[in-house]
Amino acid sequence: MGKDNSPLVPQNLLDKAIAYVAPKVAAQRMAARATLALAGGYTGARMDRSALNRWNPRAGSPNTDIIADLPTLRSRSRDQMRNAPVALGALNTNINHVVGTGLSCNPNIDAAFLGLTDEEAEQWELDTKRRFNAWAESADCDIARHLNFYGIQKLAFRSMLESGDTFVLTPRVARAGYPARLALQIIEADRVCNPDRRGDTDTLIDGVEIADTTGEAIAYHVARKHPGDYTGGGNSWTRVDARGSSTGRRNVLHLFEQLRPGQVRGVPMIAPILEPLKQLSRYTDAELNAAVISGLFSVFIKMDPEAFNDLFDDDAKDALVNKSSNWSGEMESGKAVNLLPGESIESSNPGRPNAQFDPFWTAIVRQIGMALEMPFEVLTMHFQSSYSAARAAMLMAWKAFRARRDNWATYLCQPVYELWLTDEIAEGRIRAPGFFANEVVRAAWCGALWTGDGPGSIDPVKEVDAAEKRVALGISTKQAESILHDGIDWSQKHKQRVKEINAEKADGIYLPPKGATPALPGADDVNSGKPATDE
Numbered sequence: 001m002g003k004d005n006s007p008l009v010p011q012n013l014l015d016k017a018i019a020y021v022a023p024k025v026a027a028q029r030m031a032a033r034a035t036l037a038l039a040g041g042y043t044g045a046r047m048d049r050s051a052l053n054r055w056n057p058r059a060g061s062p063n064t065d066i067i068a069d070l071p072t073l074r075s076r077s078r079d080q081m082r083n084a085p086v087a088l089g090a091l092n093t094n095i096n097h098v099v100g101t102g103l104s105c106n107p108n109i110d111a112a113f114l115g116l117t118d119e120e121a122e123q124w125e126l127d128t129k130r131r132f133n134a135w136a137e138s139a140d141c142d143i144a145r146h147l148n149f150y151g152i153q154k155l156a157f158r159s160m161l162e163s164g165d166t167f168v169l170t171p172r173v174a175r176a177g178y179p180a181r182l183a184l185q186i187i188e189a190d191r192v193c194n195p196d197r198r199g200d201t202d203t204l205i206d207g208v209e210i211a212d213t214t215g216e217a218i219a220y221h222v223a224r225k226h227p228g229d230y231t232g233g234g235n236s237w238t239r240v241d242a243r244g245s246s247t248g249r250r251n252v253l254h255l256f257e258q259l260r261p262g263q264v265r266g267v268p269m270i271a272p273i274l275e276p277l278k279q280l281s282r283y284t285d286a287e288l289n290a291a292v293i294s295g296l297f298s299v300f301i302k303m304d305p306e307a308f309n310d311l312f313d314d315d316a317k318d319a320l321v322n323k324s325s326n327w328s329g330e331m332e333s334g335k336a337v338n339l340l341p342g343e344s345i346e347s348s349n350p351g352r353p354n355a356q357f358d359p360f361w362t363a364i365v366r367q368i369g370m371a372l373e374m375p376f377e378v379l380t381m382h383f384q385s386s387y388s389a390a391r392a393a394m395l396m397a398w399k400a401f402r403a404r405r406d407n408w409a410t411y412l413c414q415p416v417y418e419l420w421l422t423d424e425i426a427e428g429r430i431r432a433p434g435f436f437a438n439e440v441v442r443a444a445w446c447g448a449l450w451t452g453d454g455p456g457s458i459d460p461v462k463e464v465d466a467a468e469k470r471v472a473l474g475i476s477t478k479q480a481e482s483i484l485h486d487g488i489d490w491s492q493k494h495k496q497r498v499k500e501i502n503a504e505k506a507d508g509i510y511l512p513p514k515g516a517t518p519a520l521p522g523a524d525d526v527n528s529g530k531p532a533t534d535e
Contacts, residue, residue, distance in 0.1 A: 010056055015029065015030065062259075062261070062263040062264075063262070063264050063265070066263065066265060066267055067200065067264075067265065070189075070206070071190075073164070073267060073268050073271045073274070074163050074164065074190065076274050077162055077163070077164075077268035077269075077270055077271065077274065078162055078163075080277055080278070080281075084277055084281045086277060086280065086281075086365060086379070087270055087277050090270070090368075090374060091158065091161055093378065093379065094157075094269070094372075095157055095161070096453075097397070097398070097401040097453075098157060098404045099154050099405075099452065100452050100487075101150060102151075102153050102154065102452070103150075103405070103408065103409055103413050103450040104450065105129065105133075105136070105417055105449075106448060106451060106489055107124075107128045107129050107132075107447070108447045108449045109121055109124065109444060109445055109447050113444045114433075114434075114441070128424075128430060131424065131430065132420060135149070135180045135182070135420060136149035136150065137149070137150075138178075140175060141180075141182065141183060142183065142184060143171065143183040143184060143185040144185070149184070152168075153408070153412065153413065155186060156168060156186050156255060156412065159186060159188055160256060160266070161268070161269040163266075163268060164256060164266035164267040164269075164271070165189050165265055165266035166186060166188065166189055166256075167186070167187040167189070167252055167253065168184055168185065168186055168252070168255065169185040169187060169240065169252055170182065170183075170184060170185075170250060170251055170253065170416070171183055171185065171251075172423070180423065180424070181423060182420050182423055184416065187222055188226065189265070189266075190223075190226055190227050190228065191223045191225075192206070192208065192220050192222055192223075193221065193223060193227065194206065195221050196237075205264045205265075206264065206265050207222070208220055208254075208264050208265065209221065209239075215262065216242075217242050217252075217254060218241070218242050218243075219240060219241050219242055220239075220240050220242065220254070221237045221240075222237065222240055223235050223236070223237050224236045224237070224238065249419070249422075250415055250419065253411065253412060253415055253416075273368050273371045273372070276367065277368065280364050280365070283361075284361065287352065287354055287357050290352045291352040291353050291354075293352075294353075295352075362376070365379065365380065373397070373399075373400035375396050375397055376393075377389075377390060378393055378397040383458075387458060391458050394455060398455050405450075405452055409450035413450050414448060414450070417446070417448055421445070422435075432445045451483045451489065452487045453487045454483070454484055454485045454487050457485075467485070477490075478490045
């Protein structure tokens with residue numbers, strides 16, 4: 001093995017400049033830096049090890065490390081989402097488990113602080129929920145009238161994972177016959193960029209205008225057309241204030257996962273694993289093509305040179321040669337290929353399907369799953385292990401799903417609900433005394449719980465037994481278990497159960513649950529409200 005003559009400490013631009021004008025000073029400087037490089041206690045920072053001395057990543061700021069790479073990262077991420085099964089599967093699994101059919105709003109006000117009785121609070125919450133659902137379930141909540149609020153949640157989450165971030169504008173639009181004015185508009189990440197392709201500055205970074213004193217986003221520059229839209233015509237930009245100047249109303253919701261302090265834009269979910277994903281796709285395609293070729297059955301007809309000369313004149317020979325030379329070499333099953341005199345087929349045995357393909361593919365996908373916080377079984381949707389192992393995989397995945405769901409509820413759903421509720425109260429459709437007088441009172445009126453689809457069951461009997469024991473021990477409630485099971489509020493199920501039980505009793509077909517305590521005399525109807533009396 002040859003001797004490594006690379007310097008212990010690589011020269012930077014300043015070192016090279018000093019060496020040009022003062023070589024002796026530069027040598028002393030490099031010697032001092034080399035001494036410092038050997039003085040640290042971490043082997044991971046050593047420069048005298050052959051495994052590390054060529055590993056010199058730059059120490060860039062969050063935005064320096066991200067912004068220049070974003071266009072390429074986005075385009076490659078979207079290509080993988082379109083064409084790579086593993087990447088698309090990871091995306092869809094996240095969407096279906098984090099957002100699913102949509103996060104539902106359950107108003108949960110602070111009744112004691114607001115001076116309301118439990119009955120008054122419950123009535124206010126029911127009426128508000130009814131009104132919000134009417135808005136959320138209508139396509140009028142979308143400025144383009146394509147999606148309802150639950151569809152907007154799903155599309156915005158997909159856009160954020162694919163592109164790294166997404167933006168939701170919250171304009172107020174007057175529409176005939178529709179009192180609520182709040183409408184939502186999803187803006188893809190590419191459309192927020194510097195006007196006229198200007199370079200970044202201290203206060204304008206990739207379309208986001210930053211306050212130089214606080215670092216908060218104060219405005220966003222939104223292109224009228226997507227930069228990749230080649231329909232013709234020029235582009236123009238609109239500056240949208242992040243908040244209203246007098247009211248503080250949120251005009252833009254910027255949705256992304258911030259990984260470093262000071263980071264302005266997000267990176268796609270699969271950015272750290274784009275290379276292994278692409279290489280895995282290439283490897284899979286190569287194995288698939290080899291297996292297809294191995295499975296083809298083609299016949300090659302070899303011609304005797306003497307017979308060729310005897311059977312064909314010069315014109316016929318030329319025609320056959322020209323036809324053979326035009327063959328692309330593409331194989332087809334059942335195809336008969338005529339060979340020219342003296343030609344033969346030599347091919348290696350592809351040995352496909354390859355018995356080592358699946359173990360290698362599995363090993364790489366396990367690493368990809370680690371980066372995505374998704375166990376192999378969940379990522380591939382393939383469960384072969386025991387109940388305990390399968391449940392452990394689901395529990396680990398659900399920790400990540402719940403964290404993302406909580407963020408989604410916090411940064412998209414709750415702000416949208418507060419914007420809607422503010423409009424309803426301001427226009428007199430909902431009564432909330434003190435809402436605009438004090439931010440603490442306003443927060444008490446804006447309280448809400450956001451619930452989504454449950455994780456499902458691997459063994460329903462075991463999981464129902466466990467839920468029953470948790471409730472009996474007092475470490476859980478029927479409400480909590482109901483939401484964990486399928487995301488539906490327990491009170492909704494309770495009302496329906498009351499109707500069903502009373503209907504069964506009326507028809508004489510009701511059977512008490514196994515082990516249930518017999519009803520007291522006079523308690524014929526569920527929740528009848530009538531006191532039991534002695535006969």
